[in-house]
Amino acid sequence: MIDEALEHLIKGIVDNPTEVAVAEKNGRRGLTYEVRVHPEDIGKVIGRNGRTAKALRTVASALARRPIRVDLLEADE
């Protein structure tokens, strides 16, 4: 559910919504969501001083009812 929610939240704010991909990873550092966006959109999803990235993590953690990591990456890295 969190991956779907993140995908929706991010698709709504980028110029290339079809290139948004979210993968769930459960590693040593707990539950992490790896988000890939078009390179042109990376600045947008991070935001000034990381403000948008923080907002995404805050909402996703609230939905998950526990702290989670959200990593924002450029597609084709």
Added chain:
Amino acid sequence: MEKTEKLEKPGKLEKSEISRLEEEGDLAADYLEVLLDIADLPGDIDIDVENGRAALAIEGGELAHLIGEEGEVLEALQELTRMAVQQNTGDRSRLMLDIEGFRDKKKSALRVLAQERAEEVKSTGESITLAPMNAFERKVIHDTIGELGLASESEGEEPNRCVVILPAS
């Protein structure tokens, strides 16, 4: 920079402005409704235009976790919703989001605080600096202080920006 603290002129809005704000409200509601669906959370979204802004209120009874202890989740969700609206319209959105009446309750508490501190400033003649607050909270304080016939200003940088209540000159 955001200009959320500037005083809004009450009064009649142009018809075109109202329909623009209604469109903002509809776009925001679509964005939020899909999110609630994905999370399987029940919620009714009310759309309005208040003080020259689109205003959305979600009531569901089980949405406290989307507010957060200090309203931080609500602020984050409002920020993302504003971005989604801007992505659609091309214009910066100043829409306000409320969940389970959190902002209304907060507003009442802040108004009481502003009144108490204003009394202090009036009796001592000295300015008072309040604790750091977010833009919404500062605006409530500024509006209340203005109504009481005193002046106030904001000082410092986010997230430590504070309201200073000034004595009447």
